[in-house]
Amino acid sequence: MIKKIALIGNPNVGKSTIYNYLTKSRQHTGNWAGKTVENACSTFNIDNDTYEIYDLPGIYSLSAKTEEEMVARNLLLDNEFDISLVVCDATQILRGVNLLLQVMELKNNVALCINLIDEANKKGIYIDRDKLEKIVGVPVITNDARNKNSLNNLKKFIVNYKSKLSNKISYSEDLEQEINNVIPYLNTNNNRWYAIKVLEQDQDIINRINYQIEKTNKYKSSFSKEINDKSINITNQVLKENSNKKISKLDKILTNKLTGIPIMLLLFFIIFWLTINGANYPSDMLYKFFSYLEPIIYRILDNLIPTIILNPLIFGVYRTLTWVVSVMLPPMAIFFPLFSLLESFGILPRIAFNLDKFFQKCNACGKQALTMCMGLGCNAVGVTGCRIIDSKRERLIAIITNSLMPCNGKFSAMISVITMFFIGFRTSIYSSISSSLILVLFILLSIIFTFIVSKILSKTLLKGESSSFILELPAYRKPKILKIIIDSLWEKALAVLIRAIKISAPAGLVIYLFANIHIGGNSLLNICSSFLEPFGTLLGLDGVIILAFIFGLPANEIVIPLIIMGYMSLGNLTDFSNLYDLKQLLVNNGWTVLTALNFLILALFHYPCSTTLLTIKEETKSLKWTLVSFIIPTLIGILLCIFTTFLYKIIV
Amino acid sequence: MKLVDLNVGETAKVLKINSSLEMTKRLNDLGFFENVDIKCMLTGPFKKIKAYLINDTLLAIRDKDALNIEVTIND
Secondary structure, rough: OEEEEEEEOOHHHHHHHHHHHHOOOOOOOOOOOOOOOOEEEEEEOOOOEEEEEEEEOOOOOOOOOHHHHHHHHHHHOOOOOOOOEEEEEEHHHHHHHHHHHHHHHHOOOOOEEOOOOEEEEEEEEEEEEHHHHHOOOOOEEEEEEEEEEEHHHHHHHHHHOOOOOOOOOOHHHHHHHHHHHHHHHOOOOHHHHHHHHHHHHHHHHHHHHHHOOOOOOOOOOOHHHHEEEEHHHHHHHHEEOOOOOOOHHHHHHHHOOOHHHHHHHHHHHHHHHHHHHHHHHHHEEEHHHHHHHHHHHHHHHHHHOHHHHHHHHHHHHHHHHHHHHHHHHHHHHHHHHHHHHHHHOHHHHHOOOOHHHHHHHHOOOOHHHHHHHHHHOHHHHHHHHHHHHHHHHHHHHHHHHHHHOOOOHHHHHHHHHHHHHHHHHOOOHHEEEEEEEEHHHHHHHHHHHHHHHHHHHHHHOOOOOOOOEEEEOOOOOOOOOOHHHHHHHHHHHHHHHHHHHHHHHHHHHHHHHHOOOOOOOOHHHHHHHHHHHHHHOOOOOOOOHHHHHHHHHHHHHHHHHHHHHHHHHHOOOOOOOOOOHHHHHHHHOOOOOOHHHHHHHHOOOOOHHHHHHHHHHHHHHOHHHHHHHHHHHHHHHHHHHHHHHHHHHHHO | OEHOOOOOOEEEEEEOOOOOOHHHHHHHHHOOOOOOOEEEEEEEEOEEEEEEEOOOHHHHHHHEHHHOEEEEEOO
16 A cells, blocks of 8 residues: 655754655755745655655645645545654744644654754754643654665654544634634534634635635734744743754854855856866767767668668757757856855855845845755756745746846857967966956846846836845755765756757757858858848857847757857868867957857846747746746847947947 | 834843834844844944844834934843
8 A cells, every 4th residue: 555645844943854865866955945836746655664855845834825834735625644753943943843733733654854964963952752742642753864774764753643633722712613604604524624724814725615704814823823832831841941042153254245155256256267187088088089080980881771861960959959068068067066065054045135235126025045045057947946936926027037047058159269269279277267257247147137127017018016024044055965966966957968968969050050051152041141241240149140039949969069060061171170270260260369259148048948948938827927038138138239349349 | 212213232121113014024033023132233334224123133224214213222
């Protein structure tokens, strides 16, 4: 028989870590509130039993006033679970007890897992588990989610769990009277719980059971207040605390007026520097390796496959694929783990805290800083992450502006152009520092435009005042470095790489065909790029580059290989085996510093990739906002390029 | 006095939450109720936002939102 387990808890208490451990899967975990926005479900076996485990989004209550609460509550309402495991943070035991009492009101077979117990003990917070178990009447286990032994105990706890009816909370007399007045009118499997929700005027429940009492706000928060009083009472009985309520030195430095922002920029600089410096050599090696292999593969296959099929496969598919692998893989393999480390340490909410004033000025939500950071990894992820913003208006602003932040796929293209045209190839400290600086400058440009566009949206299409929000600044957690490195490589880098490979193969084929199918003596590519040439010239670029950006809609990573193939097919066939030869190819095709600069600008600001667009459509459920998200960055890119070309012509 | 008037390092008791229903709910979710102690911990580098400690949780609240919360300073 399959046993069903639900993991219920506040955001950021380690539910996903427990879920990942039990199911051996790799749900993304990070140190900030709002990681899981959908139910995740997976199965695992202990001995001969199969368990089905549901990882619910982080919630504070079962009031269903937010999307996460709605998703989580519906799942609890519509399913019977063998264990409803409430997970809480030992340093936040009050909130955990509060949620536990609410879950006990709704479900039987409840248990409490007090997570991160070691961290709490270190801070001088001690919890009397036995006493707590006695008071609440459900099994309680303490756990350190980052300790294998402790997690093994949790497994045993699950295996040995005996079903148990929950004690229901008794409220004050008049509330109990009201509940009893409503119950006779209901016909559900848990009349008491539904009666309370009806009294709280919970619209979703009222619609569900089609029963409404007279509209009154009288009891709207009476129940939650009494539950909270009870939770405080319970917590006071089981909690021993010697913690001193001093602000950490790190927070003082990170949020200081003089040091806060520079440190954050420095962090980004260091990440980019490590990425560029570290990726340079392996990228070059991979590239050389693939170029060396190309003629060998060609010769072997030449005897087996007719040339008409072999040529598109080698010069189209193989070249695009190998470029994407050699240029993307090394930077990704460095950037993603580094960024995950920052994330799990707890830095991102501090960035949001520091930058909040600017978001206030734009009438936007301070949490937008978090979604921008996510966008650095992948815009589609950033757009989904915008769910952490409650106000619909502010969420839309965050979604629309998300693709102004360059994602990892854009980085790789930008890094290679920066290296070729602004730095040179000598891998000296100086050159890698300056290319990182240039990249940080471009990120700054992105941030500035995010603010500008957010402000304009707030004054025009999405008019409104900013609504209230609370930003949690979680305690710093020492990340498990090795695990994070492996997980982020596995889960993020590999996933993104596979997606890029899937797209680059057919795209390489299409552009090869474009270059080699001739109409009236002219290749299709030639016809298209000459058609786009005037527009390209206006932007300080050329027709081939514009065409590559158009073909690059499915993935930013393939823009450069498409440009290369375009040039090669136009007759300037250079035999190149490294970045230096590549620069020659570009220069031979008229690239100047202006071309390189405008390429970078356009790489930074153009429409989001197709995956991101689909995600935006899904999140906004609106074609209009998807279109707006398409137009705005593109327009910025075009206008900026026209502007720099104009300046360049005056000066040079 | 208002929550926003609390200086860094000062502790107060929450008297009344006059925020919107939604904001009140979110504050309640995070253990922020009337009669709870609150300590001002940090000011944003560009002001306009402060971080408060409540039940061991560090919460950042914009000054304009902290205007709606009445507190009384502890001795």
